[in-house]
Each structure stands twice: as C-alpha cells, then as structure tokens.
Amino acid sequence: MNKIPLFKELKHDRWVKPFFKQYKKTLVTALILGFFTFFCGSALMFNSGYLISKSASLPVNILLVYVPIVLTRAFGIGRPLFKYLERLTSHNWVLKMTSKLRLKLYQTLEKDAVFFKRDYRMGDVLGLLAEDINHLQNLYLRTIFPTVIAWIIYIFVVIGVGFFSWWFALVMLLYFGGILIVFPLWSVIVNGARQKREKVLKNELYTDLTDNVLGISDWIFSQRAQEYVALHEDSEAELLAVQAKLRKFNNLRNFLFELAFGMLAILTLLWTSTRFIGTHGGDANWIAAFVLAVFPLVDAFAGLPAASQETNIYADSLNRLNNLPDKAITKKVETDLPQNPLDLKVQHVSFQYTATQKEVLKDITINISQGEKIAILGRSGSGKSTLANLLRGDLQPTKGSILLGDAVVSTLDDTVADYIGVIQQVPYLFNTTVINNVRLGNENATEKEVWDVLERVNLKKMIAALPNGLETMVDEAGLRFSGGERHRLALARILLQNTPIVILDEPTVGLDPITEQALINTFMQELKNKTIIWITHHLKGIDNVDRVIFIENGILEMEGSPTYLEQTSARYRNLKNIDNGE
Amino acid sequence: MIDKAIMRLSGIHKLMGLLAGLDVSQAIFIIGQAYNLSSAITGLWQGHGLAAQIPAIIWFIVFFLARHLINYLKDEMLDKFAATKAKELRRELLEKLFRLGPQIVQREGTGNVITMTLDGVALVENYIHLILNKMINLTIIPWIILAFVFYLDWESGLVLLLVFPIIIIFMIILGYSAKAKADRQYKSYQVLSNHFLDSLRGIDTLKFFGLSKRYAHSIYSTSERFRKATMSTLKIAILSTFALDFFTTLSIAIVAVFLGLRLIDAKILLFPALTALILAPEYFLPVRDFAGDYHATLDGKNAMTAIQKILAEPEIKANPVVISTWSEESSLVLQDVKFSYGKNEFLQPVNLTINGYQKVGIIGMSGSGKSTLVNLLSGFLQPQQGRISIDGNELKNLNQDSWRKQLLYIPQNPYVFEATLRDNLTFYTPDATNEQVRAAIKVVGLEELVSELPEGLDTQIGNGARALSGGQAQRIALARAFLDQERKIMLFDEPTAHLDIETELELKEKMLPLMQNRLVLFATHRLHWLQQMDIIVVLDEGKVVEIGKYQKLLAQKGYLYRLKNRMGGKLNEQNTLV
Structure with a gap:
C-alpha cells in the first residue's frame, strides 16, 4: 500500500481526514443517495426482465404482474431523481468543506503574512495553494465518494445473492472484489507512475516555455526564433511519448474491464440456469432478471480505475498543504503599550x-x-x-x-x-x-x-x-x-x-x-x-x-x-x- | 456541431469515413450481442437446458468481444490522430507567436499565452478525440439499433423514436434557462470566486492595517455565500442531465411495461420482447455519452477558437529589402510617420533623420x-502613414531581418534565461570563444558575480535557479552587446530607470564606451544621460516638440528646460509646465 502516494499522504494528514467528521448527516445522505442511484438502475432492468418473463408465462390475471409494473415505473423515476439529489447533496457537502478549508488555509498563511511573499516568491504559490483546495474538492467528488458507493454496492450485491445461493455469493465476493481491487490498483501502480512523470515533464515544459516567452524579444532579435520552436519540440517529445503510453494503457484497461463485466454476465447466466429451473415460466422467470441487472452495474465501477489513478495528482496537492507550518494559535501576551512620545x-x-x-x-x-x-x-x-x-x-x-x-x-x-x-x-x-x-x-x-x-x-x-x-x-x-x-x-x-x-x-x-x-x-x-x-x-x-x-x-x-x-x-x-x- | 476549424484538418474526411464504417459494424455487433443473449435466456426460460444454449452463449461472447474491440480500435486511432494534429497545431502556434513577438505576448498576457500553448492545445486534442467519436456514434449507432427494434416490435420502436426529440428539446430548453440564470449570476459569481485568491495576495496589506485576523471571518462568510450561489445555479444547471436521465430510464420502463402487457395478451413472444428490452439502453447510450462529455468538448471548442484567433493575427512582415550594414555614412529617415490605435493617436506625424554613429536621446514622460x-524602430509596429527609408531604400516597416540583424535591443529589464551564465552571455553569439567571454565579463564588470557563483560561468542562473538583480541583468545585456560587434545599432528603452542611483552610475561608466562607433537610440526619462547624447528628440503627448543638442535646447528655455526644472522638484514650479 505504501506504493500509493495518496495513502502515504493520508497518514499524517491535517487537510482531508479531519473534515469527514464534519456535517456527518449530509455526508451519509449523499452516500445513501449515491447507492440508491445505482440500485435503481440495476433494479429497473432486474424488474423489467422479471416482468416480461412473467408476462410471457401468460398469467391468468394481470394483477399478478401489477407489483412489477409499479416497481418498474418507480425505479425508472427513482434513478434519475436519486442521481440528481445525490449530486446536489455531495456538492453541497464538498462546498461546505471548501469554506472550512479556505478558512484554514487563510489562517495558516496569516501568521506569517508579511514574509509569505518573500518565502514563496518562486512562482505563483498562492495561486497553487488556492488551486490545491479545488483539487481536494475533486478528490472528494471524483474519487472518495464513488469508491465508497461502489463498495457499498459490492457488499449489497454479495449479501443479496447470498439469499439465493451461498456459493454463488462467494463467487461474486471474489470476482467482484477482483474487479474492485485489481483494476484500480493496477492503474494506480502502472499508470500512476506515468501520470506522475507526465506531471513532472509538463511542469518542466511549463517553466521552460515561460522562460523563453519572457525572453521572446531576444529570440527574435538574435534571429533564432525558429530554432526555439524546434528546441521546444525536442523537449516535448518525451512528454508526448509518456502521454501516448498512458492512453494506450487506458484503452487496454477499458477493454479488459468491459470483458470482465461480459464474463460476469455469462457467469450469472450459468448460475441462474442451474438455480432457477422452469419451463415457460415459474422459477425461470428470474433468469432474465438477474442477467439483465448485471449490465447497469458497470456504471458504478467503470470510473474507479481512472479515479484512483488521479489520486497521485491529489497527493501532490495534499503534500503541499500538509507541508505548510502547523502553528498553534498563540495566545496574546499582555504587553505594555507604547508611551508618548513615540520615539x-x-x-x-x-x-x-x-x-x-x-x-x-x-x-x-x-x-x-x-x-x-x-x-x-x-x-x-x-x-x-x-x-x-x-x-x-x-x-x-x-x-x-x-x-x-x-x-x-x-x-x-x-x-x-x-x-x-x-x-x-x-x-x-x-x-x-x-x-x-x-x-x-x-x-x-x-x-x-x-x-x-x-x-x-x-x-x-x-x-x-x-x-x-x-x-x-x-x-x-x-x-x-x-x-x-x-x-x-x-x-x-x-x-x-x-x-x-x-x-x-x-x-x-x-x-x-x-x-x-x-x-x-x-x-x-x-x-x-x-x-x-x-x-x-x-x-x-x-x-x-x-x-x-x-x-x-x-x-x-x-x-x-x-x-x-x-x-x-x-x-x-x-x-x-x-x-x-x- | 463540429467546429469548422476541425473540418479543415488534413486527413479528417478519411478518418471520419473509417469511423463511420466501424460504427456500422459496431451497431451490428451490438444487435448480435443482444440477439444471442436474449436467445439463450429465452431457451432457458423455455426449459431447453443449458447445453442447448451453448452456441448462443458463444456467439454472445464473440459479438461482445467484437463490439468492445471496435471501441478499442477507434480510441487508438483517434488518440493517434488527435496527438498528431495537436502537435502540428502547437508548432503552428509557437511559430506564429515567435514571429509576432512581444507585442502579442503583452496583449494576451504571458501566462495566458503559455497556458494556451500547453493546456489549450491539450484541450483541443481531447476535443478532436471526443467530438469525432461521439458525434459519429450518435449519428449512426442509435438508428441502426432502432431499425432493428422496429423490425422486432414496431410499438417499442415507436416509443423509443418519440422519446428522442423530447430529450433533445428538453435538454435545449433547460440548457438555455440554466445558461440564462448562470449569466445573471456570473458577475457576482466571479467576484466571489476570486475573492479568496485576492485575499491571499493582499494578506500582507491586511496585516499592515491590523485587519488580518478579523478578516478570516470574511473569508468564511464569502465562501459560504459562494456556496449558496453555486448551489442555486447547480440546481438548474444539472436539470438538463436530469431530464436526459429521466426520459431515457423512464422510456425503458415504459417499453418494459408495454411489452409486459402485450405479452400477457399474447400479442408478442418473449424472444423479440427481451431483445427489444436489452437493446433499449443501447439505443440511448450514445446520446448519454455525448451529453456526459459536453463540458469537455465546450472547453476544447473555446480553446480552439482562442488559438485560431491568434493564428489569424495579421503579420506586418513585408518583402525582405536588402539593408547594408550600418556605417558612418548610413542614414535613417522617418518622414511624416504616424501611429494610432483606434481613436488614440500615439504618435503624430514625425520627421526625423538619423545619421551614422549618432547618439540620439529620446526623452518624454x-x-x-x-x-x-521605440516599437516602430524595433519593427514591432507598422506606421499608418509616412515613409521610412534607410540609405534611400523605402520600407513599409522595420520588421526586416536585415535591420534586426544589426540591432541590439536593451530594455528596462533585460531578460535572463534559465540557463548557464555563459549561455546567457553568448545568446547572440553562440560561437564566442572563452577569451571573448572573459573579456566581456571584464568590460561590463561582472567579475564579482562570476567569482560568487559556485560553478563560475557554467552556473545556472535565471528565475528558477538564481535570480539576478536588475543591475546584473543589465550587465549581461551589455556583455551581449560587447560580444556582438557586428550589430552596429543600439536601441535602449529606459535601461536604468528602476536601478538605485549608485548602480546606475557604475553601469553608465560601462555603457558609454560600448556606444562608440555605433548608432545609439536611447529612450529615457533620466536626464543625466542627455549630456552624452549628440542629439535630443523631445516628445510630448505624441508630438516631437524639440530636436537639437542638449545645451542648445536648455539655452532656448523651451520644453526641455521646463521639464528639467520641474523634475528638480521645486514645489513652487509644480504646475507650470506649459
């Protein structure tokens, strides 16, 4: 785990962890809403599959499919509604955090206000720090929330399947667990390093270009301007190569990820074919339900590998913030005030x-x-x-x-x-x-x-x-x-x-x-x-x-x-x- | 939908044709995948047993694989295409910037230009990838799927078809209302979002006024106000996503319910019903993908527009004219030269003749x-009217390689590159020998700096490495001038205005010998330089008010005389400069 920069940063962190304790209610609500979004998505297909299978078995009374019909509509409306509410709640929580984070950053910097500019004169560190706070927002919204929600769904799926078959629950526990852990871990280790390298190269290119654009007159008067363009392309070459590798990896990973879900659908089909046996209905009505429910689940997990890979960038932001001095607020000592004359x-x-x-x-x-x-x-x-x-x-x-x-x-x-x-x-x-x-x-x-x-x-x-x-x-x-x-x-x-x-x-x-x-x-x-x-x-x-x-x-x-x-x-x-x- | 600039990229039509072909086969694979899955499930439902379903399952796997393989191929192709185009665009932009020069950088802002070249082009790259992929997906895949659904069950097909325009209309309506609301809030929004950074930048000022501790409260409350404003915009802004979601999921639900009801009435069989149900989400997938990346494409589109604007900047460079090396006999004549920008006349018609190795002081507030x-003389501006000629050759402007080749331009803050001291010194003369560099160091008085540097001449200097003082930067510029004896024209722009007076004096001593046997154009408001000039051009409000020798101008008690007195700081003469 020590290979993952974000975890290293979180060990001695003062900027992310303490904030989870704040506004707990909103946080829990956001997570529950997130869970229900994906739940409804899968439940809609589950229910629809069951509904048409059951209907195809020509039930004597329409009332027998009344419940699935109502549920289908409910899930159909529930999914977008929960998603909408989830986004509002999570954004609200994150923005509340942002206010606190900004206050904290300000108070940290205020102590040394007069020298801050001197100590950090290299580059626009103030802009960077303000930007870091925005990065933390993304860390919550794009990595932490989706990951937690995905794990909740994972647990729910395993327990849910357990009601029908303990051994298939075990299969799901391992297979899904594999998807949930292997893909993100693989991404963060292989591509995370590349992404870090990309960032370093980008920064170098940034400073290099800034330097030369500031000196643009000299390039022009020395009539070496086109020489610089060639020079820039040379230093850009490594960055482009790293980026190409990054993308190649992403494409391959996405492909494999989809395959893993395709396999999951087949596993489910095989399991249901042995567990729910029937002829023109009966138990067999559940087959379509389970198989169709697999596909919408992709949405809950597809973003995780990319999100975990991004954490390396957040780790940098977190590092910068954690490196700021953590000075306890000093109590004001009562001192004698200056006396006139003010010499x-x-x-x-x-x-x-x-x-x-x-x-x-x-x-x-x-x-x-x-x-x-x-x-x-x-x-x-x-x-x-x-x-x-x-x-x-x-x-x-x-x-x-x-x-x-x-x-x-x-x-x-x-x-x-x-x-x-x-x-x-x-x-x-x-x-x-x-x-x-x-x-x-x-x-x-x-x-x-x-x-x-x-x-x-x-x-x-x-x-x-x-x-x-x-x-x-x-x-x-x-x-x-x-x-x-x-x-x-x-x-x-x-x-x-x-x-x-x-x-x-x-x-x-x-x-x-x-x-x-x-x-x-x-x-x-x-x-x-x-x-x-x-x-x-x-x-x-x-x-x-x-x-x-x-x-x-x-x-x-x-x-x-x-x-x-x-x-x-x-x-x-x-x-x-x-x-x-x- | 697709930017015109994108459609002009070379090779785009071929690529789009290829993508369209791939999309057609992808749609067929999606149908095959749904067909076989549905067939396997129906078989099991009918009680035929698993063994009988194996062919269908294998076909499902094949189609599933093929479908995602096509995605993979498309991504690979688009990545390569976009990367190549981005590289070309970046080169084009850089070449343009380095032709246009400092004027454009100043106008657009250094940070802006750099962000545009690096991040802006990256956004365009992403944009090219996304827009091509998603647009073509959207124009091909849903319709083939829809046709097949119609074939299976026209009533389901009709539901899906009718929902599509509703989605589009709602997205547009909600999109517009969100935009209108966002626009109304934009101004206060901007102020609020910049407030935090603004406070950080002014934190020392707050401290000086004893306000910094109390101000923390304002940081928090402003941020909270920002949150409330954001939330109220967000409520509307994500409504369009909500509408998309709502109509797609609801229409899947409706399709399912309709199918169920008709299955009960035995008007349709399970197999086509199930296939239609499986295909329904696939039908909506491209439009959802498209909406999901809407913001990324918007950013890319804006970046593209900004870049195109720079690329379309007019250039003033005219046909090259041969200008012989400046010598004692050369002359530069400006006749009725005028420059204005908009309504502002920056320079009223100027007549000026400059000969040989004259030292010309240009003074004005x-x-x-x-x-x-100065910008006209360095060739970055083109006069609106008037004639410029060198040794009788007429020129449109001085953006001429053969003129700049002879020019040494020394601004107020000469730029020191992040490079070794040696590379900085020999920037204009990369072939200078060690002895020449040593001599230059001595001439401009940089020995002390060299001895302080850990690796002497080979030490990295410049902003990131080791910042130099203003005086040291000037010395480097002078050393460049010393090393490049080919350049016979020196153009100074306020070289010492920001230096402390003693440094200024030391520099002056070093500068004067370098000016010998060169044409010197020296713009300044530091009067003590004027005594060393052969001729003074006095400017006021865009007009040449006096030309002549320093002592003569002082004696005639005109503008320069009054200027000098007023600078002398006598309180009683404060407002008498007319």
Missing part, C-alpha cells in the same frame, strides 16, 4: 535570516524621535528593507533591541498597526470597490471622510468623474489605476488609518520623474505631522527630510541632515547632481 | 509616445 529606538541591532547566512544588518543604532523625517538610502540588497521589517516588529533582531515608546516592538503583535502604517513599493489594491479599498484604513470612516482623504491625495476629481464614483470596482474593465494613482490610493488609506508613524518602502520605483516628484510632494505635505521613515534608492525630494541615513552592506555608512551632507560629502553631492540631471 | 517610437 523609535534601534539599539545595536544585528540581524541574520538563519544562523548560517551572513548578517544582513550589523550593529545598527538609530534613534528616531516622534515627528522626525528620515530617509534611508542604499543599494538593493543592502538591508534597508529588512530594517523596515524590523521596525514594525515583523522580524525580531538577532541581537539588540527595537523600542517604540519604550515598548518592545515585536511584542506588540497586531496593535503595532495602530502606531505604524506602511506604503509598499507596489501597493496592493483589493478587487473590490474604491471605497472598500480606502476604508481598509478605518472601517468606520464616513463617506465624507473618505472623500476628504481622497481630496488630500489629489484623487477626488478623478474618482468623482468615474461613472459609479466610490462604488467603482478598482479593476473593472477599462479602468486601471496607474502606478502613481495606486500610490495615492495607498496614501489615502494611511491617512484614514492615521498612525503617528509611516514607513514608505521605495514608493516611487519605476515612476517617471514628474509623477515621482508630484507624489513625493503629496506624501511630504500630507504626512507633515507624522514620523516618516522613507526607504529610497534615489535622492529625488531628499531635501524634504530631516536626516539621511546611508546603509551599505548592513552597516550604517553615513548619516546627517541633507544640508550637512551636502557640505561635507562629495559622494552625496555627486549623487544629488546626477539625480537632478546635471 | 509616460504617455509621450516614447514607447511607440
């Missing part, structure tokens, strides 16, 4: 991500008093963004301490949001209305307050001109906020949040200089009574701050007011000139 | 038409 004290702080990596920051000491405006400059990778994360308490210093109004920042947990606001390099706008996006800063803000902050960030005119005003969706077709506008919306949120300290994390990268300059002016004007910690890679607008800090290779390299640096540092003067286009 | 001009 930030960074004392001899060093930081490294893991013990083996090199130190990102080395023995940094900065004191920022309330209302002060400082700019932190440095190359990308110099550690300036890490410093911002430390200031908000999302990271804890390896050495040293960071105090906000004499409270240790990292113990403040979510309350830190009352003191420090952040504007990111690429502000995230949620796919909802403008007003909902702005109200993130303060959920109780009135419409007037929202208009006020929008006016302050110079967006009032633009938003008032939109057909739905504040109720416009931010990503509605045709409407895209430009880089500068997104930052202004982000600022509006911060203004509503009204924190005494604001961290600006490279908020103007990639904007053209005019937009950049205008944005900086708005930032400085609207945040003038607050502490500003502005991380930047340019010197544009630097004269607005009280103090400039240069960080290089994790060390505080240079520090001072813009005027002081202008007078004392040639390097500073040079950079500033260049930024001004000299 | 977002929306000034700078990118459009």
Whole structure:
C-alpha cells in the first residue's frame, strides 16, 4: 500500500481526514443517495426482465404482474431523481468543506503574512495553494465518494445473492472484489507512475516555455526564433511519448474491464440456469432478471480505475498543504503599550535570516524621535528593507533591541498597526470597490471622510468623474489605476488609518520623474505631522527630510541632515547632481 | 456541431469515413450481442437446458468481444490522430507567436499565452478525440439499433423514436434557462470566486492595517455565500442531465411495461420482447455519452477558437529589402510617420533623420509616445502613414531581418534565461570563444558575480535557479552587446530607470564606451544621460516638440528646460509646465 502516494499522504494528514467528521448527516445522505442511484438502475432492468418473463408465462390475471409494473415505473423515476439529489447533496457537502478549508488555509498563511511573499516568491504559490483546495474538492467528488458507493454496492450485491445461493455469493465476493481491487490498483501502480512523470515533464515544459516567452524579444532579435520552436519540440517529445503510453494503457484497461463485466454476465447466466429451473415460466422467470441487472452495474465501477489513478495528482496537492507550518494559535501576551512620545529606538541591532547566512544588518543604532523625517538610502540588497521589517516588529533582531515608546516592538503583535502604517513599493489594491479599498484604513470612516482623504491625495476629481464614483470596482474593465494613482490610493488609506508613524518602502520605483516628484510632494505635505521613515534608492525630494541615513552592506555608512551632507560629502553631492540631471 | 476549424484538418474526411464504417459494424455487433443473449435466456426460460444454449452463449461472447474491440480500435486511432494534429497545431502556434513577438505576448498576457500553448492545445486534442467519436456514434449507432427494434416490435420502436426529440428539446430548453440564470449570476459569481485568491495576495496589506485576523471571518462568510450561489445555479444547471436521465430510464420502463402487457395478451413472444428490452439502453447510450462529455468538448471548442484567433493575427512582415550594414555614412529617415490605435493617436506625424554613429536621446514622460517610437524602430509596429527609408531604400516597416540583424535591443529589464551564465552571455553569439567571454565579463564588470557563483560561468542562473538583480541583468545585456560587434545599432528603452542611483552610475561608466562607433537610440526619462547624447528628440503627448543638442535646447528655455526644472522638484514650479 505504501506504493500509493495518496495513502502515504493520508497518514499524517491535517487537510482531508479531519473534515469527514464534519456535517456527518449530509455526508451519509449523499452516500445513501449515491447507492440508491445505482440500485435503481440495476433494479429497473432486474424488474423489467422479471416482468416480461412473467408476462410471457401468460398469467391468468394481470394483477399478478401489477407489483412489477409499479416497481418498474418507480425505479425508472427513482434513478434519475436519486442521481440528481445525490449530486446536489455531495456538492453541497464538498462546498461546505471548501469554506472550512479556505478558512484554514487563510489562517495558516496569516501568521506569517508579511514574509509569505518573500518565502514563496518562486512562482505563483498562492495561486497553487488556492488551486490545491479545488483539487481536494475533486478528490472528494471524483474519487472518495464513488469508491465508497461502489463498495457499498459490492457488499449489497454479495449479501443479496447470498439469499439465493451461498456459493454463488462467494463467487461474486471474489470476482467482484477482483474487479474492485485489481483494476484500480493496477492503474494506480502502472499508470500512476506515468501520470506522475507526465506531471513532472509538463511542469518542466511549463517553466521552460515561460522562460523563453519572457525572453521572446531576444529570440527574435538574435534571429533564432525558429530554432526555439524546434528546441521546444525536442523537449516535448518525451512528454508526448509518456502521454501516448498512458492512453494506450487506458484503452487496454477499458477493454479488459468491459470483458470482465461480459464474463460476469455469462457467469450469472450459468448460475441462474442451474438455480432457477422452469419451463415457460415459474422459477425461470428470474433468469432474465438477474442477467439483465448485471449490465447497469458497470456504471458504478467503470470510473474507479481512472479515479484512483488521479489520486497521485491529489497527493501532490495534499503534500503541499500538509507541508505548510502547523502553528498553534498563540495566545496574546499582555504587553505594555507604547508611551508618548513615540520615539523609535534601534539599539545595536544585528540581524541574520538563519544562523548560517551572513548578517544582513550589523550593529545598527538609530534613534528616531516622534515627528522626525528620515530617509534611508542604499543599494538593493543592502538591508534597508529588512530594517523596515524590523521596525514594525515583523522580524525580531538577532541581537539588540527595537523600542517604540519604550515598548518592545515585536511584542506588540497586531496593535503595532495602530502606531505604524506602511506604503509598499507596489501597493496592493483589493478587487473590490474604491471605497472598500480606502476604508481598509478605518472601517468606520464616513463617506465624507473618505472623500476628504481622497481630496488630500489629489484623487477626488478623478474618482468623482468615474461613472459609479466610490462604488467603482478598482479593476473593472477599462479602468486601471496607474502606478502613481495606486500610490495615492495607498496614501489615502494611511491617512484614514492615521498612525503617528509611516514607513514608505521605495514608493516611487519605476515612476517617471514628474509623477515621482508630484507624489513625493503629496506624501511630504500630507504626512507633515507624522514620523516618516522613507526607504529610497534615489535622492529625488531628499531635501524634504530631516536626516539621511546611508546603509551599505548592513552597516550604517553615513548619516546627517541633507544640508550637512551636502557640505561635507562629495559622494552625496555627486549623487544629488546626477539625480537632478546635471 | 463540429467546429469548422476541425473540418479543415488534413486527413479528417478519411478518418471520419473509417469511423463511420466501424460504427456500422459496431451497431451490428451490438444487435448480435443482444440477439444471442436474449436467445439463450429465452431457451432457458423455455426449459431447453443449458447445453442447448451453448452456441448462443458463444456467439454472445464473440459479438461482445467484437463490439468492445471496435471501441478499442477507434480510441487508438483517434488518440493517434488527435496527438498528431495537436502537435502540428502547437508548432503552428509557437511559430506564429515567435514571429509576432512581444507585442502579442503583452496583449494576451504571458501566462495566458503559455497556458494556451500547453493546456489549450491539450484541450483541443481531447476535443478532436471526443467530438469525432461521439458525434459519429450518435449519428449512426442509435438508428441502426432502432431499425432493428422496429423490425422486432414496431410499438417499442415507436416509443423509443418519440422519446428522442423530447430529450433533445428538453435538454435545449433547460440548457438555455440554466445558461440564462448562470449569466445573471456570473458577475457576482466571479467576484466571489476570486475573492479568496485576492485575499491571499493582499494578506500582507491586511496585516499592515491590523485587519488580518478579523478578516478570516470574511473569508468564511464569502465562501459560504459562494456556496449558496453555486448551489442555486447547480440546481438548474444539472436539470438538463436530469431530464436526459429521466426520459431515457423512464422510456425503458415504459417499453418494459408495454411489452409486459402485450405479452400477457399474447400479442408478442418473449424472444423479440427481451431483445427489444436489452437493446433499449443501447439505443440511448450514445446520446448519454455525448451529453456526459459536453463540458469537455465546450472547453476544447473555446480553446480552439482562442488559438485560431491568434493564428489569424495579421503579420506586418513585408518583402525582405536588402539593408547594408550600418556605417558612418548610413542614414535613417522617418518622414511624416504616424501611429494610432483606434481613436488614440500615439504618435503624430514625425520627421526625423538619423545619421551614422549618432547618439540620439529620446526623452518624454509616460504617455509621450516614447514607447511607440521605440516599437516602430524595433519593427514591432507598422506606421499608418509616412515613409521610412534607410540609405534611400523605402520600407513599409522595420520588421526586416536585415535591420534586426544589426540591432541590439536593451530594455528596462533585460531578460535572463534559465540557463548557464555563459549561455546567457553568448545568446547572440553562440560561437564566442572563452577569451571573448572573459573579456566581456571584464568590460561590463561582472567579475564579482562570476567569482560568487559556485560553478563560475557554467552556473545556472535565471528565475528558477538564481535570480539576478536588475543591475546584473543589465550587465549581461551589455556583455551581449560587447560580444556582438557586428550589430552596429543600439536601441535602449529606459535601461536604468528602476536601478538605485549608485548602480546606475557604475553601469553608465560601462555603457558609454560600448556606444562608440555605433548608432545609439536611447529612450529615457533620466536626464543625466542627455549630456552624452549628440542629439535630443523631445516628445510630448505624441508630438516631437524639440530636436537639437542638449545645451542648445536648455539655452532656448523651451520644453526641455521646463521639464528639467520641474523634475528638480521645486514645489513652487509644480504646475507650470506649459
């Protein structure tokens, strides 16, 4: 059994098994309905076979076939009805599970929200995880439910036949059991491995193609584009071969599966011919009933081999989910709240991500008093963004301490949001209305307050001109906020949040200089009574701050007011000139 | 029902003929199978004993085998056919994409293009298989079976025949009403289904506002709302399956009851009655199969349409014109060149003459038409009007191999392939020697990176392996330029806008020597570059507003002068750029 990846995953699972205990009633109802769907299908043919055999024996009174006639109609209506209800019930159950699974995924990710993006920057892991939840839906709907229902039918058939003949019940137990176990197992072992290989190859092809489509200009300018097409076909060849094998196997398996059911019909015919003996009726009326009932059963079992083979794909999803950290919800420790004045004290702080990596920051000491405006400059990778994360308490210093109004920042947990606001390099706008996006800063803000902050960030005119005003969706077709506008919306949120300290994390990268300059002016004007910690890679607008800090290779390299640096540092003067286009 | 594009595939008619032939024999085998099974059962019922039934049982086995063998053969054939066609389609699509270039990728979205090439074509492959198989099954098998049922018992045949159009009508009616309901719900549906991913992507923002813990409740309640919406759509959506199921099973039941009643009246014998009963489910099987795969075929059809749309994209490539190697005497003339898209004029008529190894700075803010001009120069766009000529040769556009062969295009984010550093450096010059590569590394200042890499030049770099910084990517692009001395034209598109200022300065030092003895077209909004340019083209709102030397333009205190001052950030000059 250890050869089957799904079973391996289920051993230490936190994402599938615990959920079977929830909404038990719905689950049992769905399974019972599923059973009755197939039961009615077979019973219809069973009953019809009996009905016409019995009728052919020319019963004296029509009342003798009255019961089969009524039953035939009942089963005929019952089958579609149960199927319909079963689908609704099982979908309802699965969607209820989905809500719980999503909640669980969200809560798992929330704990490390700020670093999640950094830790998982390779590819769209968030999209993958959301997709994994959908895969679990399919695991329930396409594999687990049908398998359980098939087993119930199996048990029912064996017991049912047992009423007529114990030895044929035994034959059914073994033969059907064979079909039920051998085909899925064979598929999952032989084809499962291929399917896994297919997935690996597909992923490789996916990354490879992505890489080259992103580099499409270079292929074209180097005039090697057609060369790439040939290259792609080469790397595709193995995938196509695996897929061809997969299909060949499936075709063969389907053929054998049908044969197995054909054999079953013949076995039934042979058995009934010895068990139900009669001439023109009598016991022989049952022969047609039993033989005809075999064929509809195929429907209950035909999907299982393919479904079990798919489990290898689900196993991957399950693996990814189970590998997410399982952190118990930490009880909030009562901490002292920061006291006024809200000075930030960074004392001899060093930081490294893991013990083996090199130190990102080395023995940094900065004191920022309330209302002060400082700019932190440095190359990308110099550690300036890490410093911002430390200031908000999302990271804890390896050495040293960071105090906000004499409270240790990292113990403040979510309350830190009352003191420090952040504007990111690429502000995230949620796919909802403008007003909902702005109200993130303060959920109780009135419409007037929202208009006020929008006016302050110079967006009032633009938003008032939109057909739905504040109720416009931010990503509605045709409407895209430009880089500068997104930052202004982000600022509006911060203004509503009204924190005494604001961290600006490279908020103007990639904007053209005019937009950049205008944005900086708005930032400085609207945040003038607050502490500003502005991380930047340019010197544009630097004269607005009280103090400039240069960080290089994790060390505080240079520090001072813009005027002081202008007078004392040639390097500073040079950079500033260049930024001004000299 | 079958897409026209499918009918255009080569070899399709032959295949369809073959499938039709197989289906006719399959229908006959199905009848044979039912006939012999029924005969064996009737024999037993009459009390003739098992031994007398052995021939019928053997014939049943033979027909049963033959019937499923045909399925097997059809699947094998269709698999091969679909796989071949899919491969052809994928090649066609890739060739087209790599001819059309980055414009189409940007418009359609990178992810979209890739999904289309890999998954989209796979969907089409499945579609080809399904549609051919199920359509032909549906058009042949039921009718042969029906004819035989009529022959056995015309009344049963009539029941089966009458049910068929009812099924179709109900499926269509229910299908439409489900669609209408789904359409009404679609919008809220979309918002709800994207909500979860949206929340995950913005989770850090929620954290910054201290909302992330409370937001969990919203995740759950939205998901529950989504469930309710889905369920209410589903109730209608699966009604059509229900109707199909209902009418097929019910009509089997009716056939059985009718047969029973007439058997009692001795108007029919058991054998034909039983055969008709066994054949009834077989009659409905093809239509049920067809409905079962309806969604898969729909996805495939949509994918096919999307792919065909790309394949039908017009290409601007004109007849090749010989353009001699760019030299000091060469000249490129743009005369009244204009580009618009829809109502938007991206570039108003431009006149520009560029000579020899000039360094041309192209400056303008977002929306000034700078990118459009760059795209015209790189040959990805074709002007609506005006004339382009190189050394007196007129061209429709610059999508010319002999032009691009000379061009070095360096964008804001040069792409670093997932390959070794060496392969990345020699992308344009695969034959470069080790010494040349070493020299290039030195010229662009990549020594530090090379020494940090565990396997030096042969280390895998790029997104998945080892992401490089923006500055390092620029250096790689420059090294490519250094290695390819044949290319005499450099086209820069904002190469340093996103870099920190010190990196920018270091790069500038490396870039300037490479620009010597080359024609340089340099689009930027970083003003300090302009001092190194021979001539500046200033763009504003799609118009060339000034052309001239930097100092001269500053001295005449025109647009460039005002631009410079405004960038300088004096608050009082904020809105005076007119």
